[in-house]
Amino acid sequence: MNRRENLKLLFTGTVGTGLLLTGCSPEEKALPENALLSGGTIGGRTEEEKQRDQELLSETFFTDDERKKLSTLVDIIMPKDSESPAATEIGVVDFMEFMMKDQPANQTRMRGGLMWLDFEADEKFGKVFNELSESEVIQIVDEVAWPDTAKPEYEGGVRWFNMLRNLTCSGYFSTEPGWKYMGYVGNTPNAWDGVPQEVMAKHGFQLEEKYLSIYLKPEDRGTIIQWDDEGNVTG
């Protein structure tokens, strides 16, 4: 089932229990991330929430200059590799733009860090950050990317980069390609029947004997339960 059919079925309400959200085939990966970032959260919204999302989406926080800095940095934090795309390819900067407006308490910290980049670039190389070469950028990143070994004078920069790393990772792994890379396979039709046997064996676990007879058996899920007067399941 492709994404569009899936959504269509969801909206017409014809999908039964347990048949939702089948995996999409690779060619279906026309990424919805950017498109959805323009529409606000889907589902169950109050009027106030719809209005707020629209307001936030209509405002602009980052300048072009800041976006360029961020694009460089997020792709250093989460670069393209043989298994997954680069952060900028899946809308991570757009996600950050939204989060700055959604959680304005982070704005000053974020903007301050981005401004500091120009100070540091000037100190080190006599240029603004966006004109640095790749290796010059990395030299600055290395000053703030390693919390346990960073020089004390970069303490503030480290805190800022921690926030940037966290936001980049949030924006990266909360996408379909992020799920794929992580290997997340939940929210697929499934009756939970415990940890797969080979995994149990590998980790050296066995189910407790005394519960074996009472654990849910997937084949019983369609039958209305019955008890005797003592609360024992009889059917």
Next chain:
Amino acid sequence: MSFQIKSSGDSYDVIIVGSGAGGGMASKILSEAGLSVAVVEAGGDFDPAKEEDRTQLRPPWESPRRGAGTQIRPFGDFDAAIGGWEIDGEPYTRKGDSEFDWFRSRMVGGRTNHWGRISLRFGPNDFKRASIDGLGDDWPIGYDDVKPYYDKVDKLIGVYGSKEGIYNEPDGFFLPPPKPRLHELYLKKGASSASIPMIPSRLSILTRPINKDRGACFFCRQCNRACQVYADFSAGTCLVHPAMKQGKVDLFTHSMVRKVTSDDSGKATGVSFVNVKDMKEYKLKSNVVVLGASACETSRIMLNSKSKTHPNGIGNSSGVLGHYLHDSTGASRSGIIPDMMGRERYNEDGTGGMHMYTPWWLDNKKLDFARGYHIEYGGGMGQPGYGAGGNMDSMRKYITDEFGKPSPNGGYGEGLKKDIRQIYGSTVGMSGRGESVPRFDNYCEIDPTVVDKFGIPVLRFNYKWTDQEINQAKHMQDTFEEILTGSGAQLLGTKPGADTLYGLAAPGRIIHEVGTARMGNDPKTSVLNSNSQAHDCKNLFVVDAGSFVSQADKNPTWTILALSWRTSDFIVSELKKKNI
């Protein structure tokens, strides 16, 4: 929209304020007894089966904030509960350096749209704590009075669990429990090594169907988003809407109750409320008024219901109304289990909560605090959303390469990406939820100077933890370390110490606040009698956790449901006898 303007002449047998666990149950039982019922709810209608209300099974990219919490959905953008800790235009205040955070949900079903579905019965000891430790008061009723109603609630609503035969953790009519997840097996190993029990959890999620109207769980692990097939309990889907389908129930949404009206004899005559859509005042009349607005909101309504015969608020001749407010204690800790790093991928969503938990297992006579706590566990390969891959500035060092060399904290690039994949699903956490000792000095009252946007005076909270709760939190932290270490976990963060009250959460944070209109046999020291009927207003009843004398180390919902059913039966019987 279900709001209908009623002229002030309309009268019902019963008005129920609030549509959560207590109000929802009362609406079902009273309407099925043939009474005409009005349910008055401050928020809007909500039905997760309707596509427009559905947040279940939405991936994080359907939210521009990727599921991060907001003011009105602090537990995440897809959480079903609408309201939160702070609601615009509906403030509350705190006196002095009191801490109290008040979580409210403005919607049909109330906070049952959010909760963890942990459905524990109070045990025989939980109703008689004063007799055991000399602190606080006994309930005027005991487990035997409530047991038949717990049984009925189990059968009507459904709860999975296992029969264990533990005296103070009574068994019920359980649906089959799901098998444990991998991290729960690791934690169980740790608990066993510390001689701490860990048993199948008891959650109101239908692992098997209980009737034809609700589906069985399909294991998406998202009960907090409300279930499209009604496989989890919420008061809207399981009680209020089914009651409405039978007829005899009118639902008034967006209706914020100002006060209970009364006549010269002091008898309740109905409610006065503001329609939050047109901001106009309306009145409804009834023979009986049932309050189920939540412990604090109910006491607020009663305190605001002043009249000649009820100068301190309706039902408050004792001066106890609002007092004995108490929430569960809460503290937590987390760890990371190296043996679970780089684990095999499979779908381990399971139900929308833990599959195993720890009931209270010790004897307080040997401890420096009076009451117990249970432990809730978390972990596993949850859905990556907002926050995924986070905290690598402090957690990356727990990842080692094949030569045992740890990764450096922080960093960037392909190596960081791989480490995030490696660490995914290997962190575990646990939280204690304990019983606090109810105190007269912990209370909510009307703030004499602040009103909300409807002009209704608001609550002011006065609340302090005592050594009982602080020592309990200290004990929790020791226990958590013992279990985590026994599980083979490395402890994350530093152990919370005395400076943070051992990580003890601020009052209100656990959202189990109870006790503000407590029941008792003595009208001088309690607001309600043992049937949750106001001592000084015979046709006024409370069906939320306001009536609790003490809260036990159990989540209150199952007891709210059982007591609401019991009180509803009493109302029907008293009406038949023409006593009210």
